[in-house]
Every structure is written in C-alpha cells, then in structure tokens.
Amino acid sequence: MSKLWKVRLSGKGGQGLITASIVLADAAIRFGKNAVQTQSYGPESRGGACRGEVIISDQNIYYPKISHPNLLVCMSDTAVKTHAGFLAGDGILIIDETLVTQTRPIKSQFYKVPITGLCREKLGQDIYANMVVLGAIIRITEVVPENVVLETFQDYFSLEMLETNLQAFTIGLKAGEKAIKRFGEFSA
Amino acid sequence: MVKPKLMQGNECCALGALAAGVRFFAGYPITPSTEIAEIFSKELPKLGGVFMQMEDEIASLAAVIGASLTGKKAITATSGPGFSLMQENLGFAAVAEVPCVIVNVMRLGPSTGMPTLPAQSDVMQARWGTHGDHSVIALAPSSVKEAFCLTVRAVNLAERYRVPVVLLMDEVIGHLRERVVFQPDEKVVQWERKQCLNPKSSQPFEETADGIPPFFSFGGEYRHHVTGLVHDESGFPTSQREGISRLIRRLHYKITQHLSDIVQVEEFFVDDADVLIIAYGSTARSAQAAVVRAREEGKKAGLLRLITLWPFPEKEVSTAAVNKKAVIVPEMNMGQLALEVARVLPDKNLLFPINRVDGELVTPDEILSVMGRIY
Numbered sequence: 001m002s003k004l005w006k007v008r009l010s011g012k013g014g015q016g017l018i019t020a021s022i023v024l025a026d027a028a029i030r031f032g033k034n035a036v037q038t039q040s041y042g043p044e045s046r047g048g049a050c051r052g053e054v055i056i057s058d059q060n061i062y063y064p065k066i067s068h069p070n071l072l073v074c075m076s077d078t079a080v081k082t083h084a085g086f087l088a089g090d091g092i093l094i095i096d097e098t099l100v101t102q103t104r105p106i107k108s109q110f111y112k113v114p115i116t117g118l119c120r121e122k123l124g125q126d127i128y129a130n131m132v133v134l135g136a137i138i139r140i141t142e143v144v145p146e147n148v149v150l151e152t153f154q155d156y157f158s159l160e161m162l163e164t165n166l167q168a169f170t171i172g173l174k175a176g177e178k179a180i181k182r183f184g185e186f187s188a
Numbered sequence: 189m190v191k192p193k194l195m196q197g198n199e200c201c202a203l204g205a206l207a208a209g210v211r212f213f214a215g216y217p218i219t220p221s222t223e224i225a226e227i228f229s230k231e232l233p234k235l236g237g238v239f240m241q242m243e244d245e246i247a248s249l250a251a252v253i254g255a256s257l258t259g260k261k262a263i264t265a266t267s268g269p270g271f272s273l274m275q276e277n278l279g280f281a282a283v284a285e286v287p288c289v290i291v292n293v294m295r296l297g298p299s300t301g302m303p304t305l306p307a308q309s310d311v312m313q314a315r316w317g318t319h320g321d322h323s324v325i326a327l328a329p330s331s332v333k334e335a336f337c338l339t340v341r342a343v344n345l346a347e348r349y350r351v352p353v354v355l356l357m358d359e360v361i362g363h364l365r366e367r368v369v370f371q372p373d374e375k376v377v378q379w380e381r382k383q384c385l386n387p388k389s390s391q392p393f394e395e396t397a398d399g400i401p402p403f404f405s406f407g408g409e410y411r412h413h414v415t416g417l418v419h420d421e422s423g424f425p426t427s428q429r430e431g432i433s434r435l436i437r438r439l440h441y442k443i444t445q446h447l448s449d450i451v452q453v454e455e456f457f458v459d460d461a462d463v464l465i466i467a468y469g470s471t472a473r474s475a476q477a478a479v480v481r482a483r484e485e486g487k488k489a490g491l492l493r494l495i496t497l498w499p500f501p502e503k504e505v506s507t508a509a510v511n512k513k514a515v516i517v518p519e520m521n522m523g524q525l526a527l528e529v530a531r532v533l534p535d536k537n538l539l540f541p542i543n544r545v546d547g548e549l550v551t552p553d554e555i556l557s558v559m560g561r562i563y
Contacts, residue, residue, distance in 0.1 A: 062474070
C-alpha cells in the first residue's frame with residue numbers, strides 16, 4: 001500500500017481525463033494519502049493533446065509533475081506515440097482498445113481495454129469514458145479502494161450526473177476484471 | 189482531526205481574498221486565472237460583495253481602484269495579456285496610493301503566447317511594467333496552501349502600505365491541486381488601512397513619519413481630490429520642485445523603510461550548504477526535490493525560496509550566499525530574477541542560471557545536472 005504511484009492519463013481534450021485525474025487525486029487524499037494533480041492541455045477545448053497526472057505518495061511531494069509514469073493510460077494513437085516511451089521500466093500501460101490502433105504489447109505489463117467502445121455500447125455516449133477508465137484503473141491496480149472512489153463520487157457529481165457516472169465506473173470495474181483475466185495480474 | 193482536502197491554487201487564492209475581507213472583484217476571465225473569477229462570481233454575492241465582469245482589463249483595474257477608493261478591499265485576477273493592459277492603471281494606483289491586489293497567473297508570453305502553459309516571465313513587468321519611478325510589492329506562492337496565505341498577505345500589505353500588490357502565481361501553482369489542511373485554530377489576521385480621523389488636522393496625502401498617509405474614503409464625510417498628476421499633500425496637482433521630489437521619494441521610502449515587515453524568504457538546508465539554489469513559485473518545488481536528492485547523495489545543497497520578489501530581498505540573498513561555491517537560479521524565463529541575484533552576489537561568476545522557456549516546469553534532474561557540473 002505504500003507504493004509511490006505516478007499516474008498519467010493521456011488522450012485528447014474532451015475525453016474527460018483531467019476530470020478523472022481530479023477524482024482519483026481526491027479519492028487518494030480521502031484514503032489518507034498525499035496526492036497532487038496537474039494537467040497539460042492545449043488552447044483548444046476539444047481534440048488537442050491533453051493529459052492529467054496524479055502522484056500518490058506517503059511522503060511530501062515537492063516536484064508536482066511526472067517524468068516517468070508507472071501507470072500510463074493512453075486514449076489515442078498520439079498519446080501512445082508521445083508517452084509510451086517515458087513509461088517506467090516496471091510500469092503498467094493501459095490502452096483504449098477502441099481508439100488506439102497500435103495494439104502490439106509495448107511493455108510487459110500491458111492491458112488492452114475497449115473503454116470507449118463499452119461506454120458507447122452500454123451508455124449510448126462517449127462522454128462517460130473517463131469514469132470507465134477510472135473503474136478499469138481501480139480494478140487492475142487497486143491504487144485506491146473502490147469504496148473510497150464511490151464516496152468521492154457522491155461529493156463530486158451533481159445528483160443528475162451521479163447515476164450515469166456510477167454506471168460508467170461499474171462498467172470500468174468489470175472491464176478491468178476481464179482485462180486481468182486476459183493479461184494477468186500486475187506485479188508491483 | 190481536520191479533514192485534508194484536495195484544493196486548487198486558483199481556488200485557494202479566491203478563498204484567501206474572501207478571508208482577508210475582499211468584497212469587490214472586477215475582471216475579465218483569462219486562462220490560466222479563470223477559476224478565480226468564477227469563484228468570486230459565485231461567492232461574492234453571498235457575502236454582500238460585488239462581482240463585475242468588465243469589457244477588458246483596463247476597465248477591470250479601473251473599477252477595482254474605484255471600489256478601493258470608497259474603502260472596500262478590492263482585487264482583480266488576470267494573466268500576461270491582461271496584465272499588460274493593466275499597466276497604466278497600476279501606475280495610477282501607485283501614485284494615487286490606492287490599495288489593490290492584482291493576481292497575475294503567469295503564462296508563456298509575449299503577447300497571446302501559450303495560454304495554457306506556465307512561465308515566470310512577468311517578474312520584471314510586475315516591477316517595471318508601468319512607467320515612472322514607483323513602488324510595488326510582488327509575492328510568489330509555491331504551494332496551494334500558500335496561494336491562500338499569500339493572497340491574504342497581499343491584501344493586508346496593500347491596505348497597510350496603500351500600494352498595489354501583485355500576486356505573481358504561475359500556471360503550475362494556479363492549476364495545481366494538492367492536499368490542503370486548514371487547522372481549526374488557524375486565524376486569518378486582517379490589516380486595515382490607516383483611516384483619517386480628523387480632516388481638520390490632517391491632509392489626504394500627508395507626509396507622516398511612516399510615509400503612509402491616512403486614508404479618506406470617497407463617498408464618506410470628507411471631500412478630497414485624487415489624481416494621476418503629481419500632487420501635494422492636499423491631493424491637488426503641484427508643479428513645485430520640492431513637492432514633486434517629496435512625493436516620488438515618499439512613494440519609495442514608505443516601502444523601503446518597512447522591509448522587515450514586507451520581505452519574506454524561506455530557508456531549506458541553507459546554513460551548511462555548499463551550493464545554494466535561489467528559486468520562487470513552482471520552480472522552488474523542483475529545487476526542493478533537487479535539494480532532497482542531492483542531500484541523499486551526500487551533496488550539501490540548500491534552497492533560499494523567495495516569497496517576496498519585490499522589493500527584492502537583497503539582504504537575505506547576500507547573507508545566504510556567503511561562503512557558497514555556486515548559486516543556481518532556475519526560472520521559467522530567460523533569466524529575470526537571476527539578474528537581481530547577480531547584482532547582490534560578491535562574485536558574478538558564482539551565478540548559474542537555468543532557463544526553461546518551452547512551457548514546461550524546470551525539472552529536479554536539470555537542476556541536479558547543473559549541480560553535478562560544478563560540485
């Protein structure tokens with residue numbers, strides 16, 4: 001549990017990855033950890049390269065950015081090209097199988113999850129893909145316990161948004177479960 | 189047990205201003221400062237305050253100055269392009285001695301530059317952006333909690349010294365979210381501006397012992413005159429040489445004779461350090477990480493973190509630099525504060541600037557690699 005997590009969620013503007021990184025950081029703090037969240041995005045509101053980052057630690061966090069993530073999620077081909085090379089040696093790479101055409105395993109700890117496809121199929125829209133991602137991350141890595149994330153949801157989303165985001169999160173948990181069966185448990 | 193919260197730099201800045209008693213905001217939203225305006229628009233009406241979205245940044249600071257002249261604590265928030273537009277009114281606030289706070293969440297410039305990417309390239313603009321000799325105070329927070337504390341301090345200093353105060357945040361700190369703990373017994377101290385108690389025996393721009401004239405609120409009991417022209421103690425324009433010089437000199441010494449109250453720095457392993465890093469804002473976070481890693485490798489590194497940028501902490505910098513083998517100054521600009529540091533170092537060859545201007549924060553590795561070359 002004392003693992004230092006350097007999480008980078010990368011993709012395009014509009015996928016909600018910065019929001020997902022904020023919810024993850026908030027949950028980590030509720031769980032009693034230290035956490036910082038940063039972001040990088042272009043001037044476009046949608047479509048430009050975008051990333052949300054979270055460091056979770058038991059120690060002080062001075063430098064708030066991440067050079068080499070040990071958990072990297074890529075939600076576009078560009079994201080894979082830009083970030084996969086920076087993944088730490090023992091890092092975990094999760095790609096959105098729906099959007100990323102590069103599906104050859106890049107690192108040993110490699111998970112393919114059809115994030116956007118599942119979201120579209122079960123919820124009829126892409127916009128909840130960020131909470132599907134979060135569910136998948138939580139199931140695969142247990143970086144923060146599931147119940148703490150659910151508690152964060154209650155405070156984070158308005159009542160009308162809560163239900164669908166919870167559904168998306170649950171879809172992600174199940175997708176994570178399947179990914180573990182396909183690709184195996186991760187080793188720290 | 190106090191619950192820690194995930195909070196954002198911009199959020200803490202707005203909440204700090206409210207805690208310091210700010211009840212007026214006028215501004216024009218601009219990335220990366222927009223959240224500040226957003227929070228004020230929600231919170232100020234609840235407290236009986238006023239939020240005004242203006243047509244541009246020139247009008248924004250004009251409205252802030254107007255509100256402050258009536259006695260309200262007033263603030264605006266912007267970024268580079270807006271800060272450029274505010275320069276004329278910043279000069280007005282300096283000469284008319286109107287307390288106000290301008291938050292500049294620095295992004296990469298010049299001009300529109302890179303709206304979403306960080307820089308620290310407005311350091312000199314904060315000091316010299318408006319024309320004429322004038323005094324100004326500028327503070328730079330390095331953490332989300334400090335964004336709260338230094339906004340409170342910026343408001344307090346503006347009120348006490350009747351001066352515009354610039355809170356120079358950078359995009360990294362403005363948008364950073366981190367764990368913040370507020371203790372239940374944590375009190376916010378509010379400083380109030382010196383009020384005029386008897387207009388018969390005092391003047392609105394009177395030369396007092398501490399250099400700060402008593403404040404006459406507009407719309408209050410007494411009529412008085414405020415102008416950007418050089419004025420005498422009555423507030424009306426003067427062309428008498430003695431009076432001109434007296435005003436300009438007082439605008440300076442009301443700050444320089446109170447340096448111990450205004451200047452703040454923080455030392456991090458400075459005393460026994462061989463190599464000193466001098467940094468501020470988000471780059472100070474990279475420097476802290478570099479110091480910790482250097483110490484783990486047995487290298488004696490230390491950090492002097494500048495909290496007050498203007499007036500420049502000359503005494504603190506020259507004292508900390510005594511007996512150091514090198515002084516590294518990392519900045520997200522082409523070397524602005526490094527020039528000030530060089531000015532007070534005994535030997536300019538001691539200075540090693542690190543300059544990053546690609547919209548990314550200086551990394552601890554970059555600092556350590558420079559340190560490795562010299563030590």
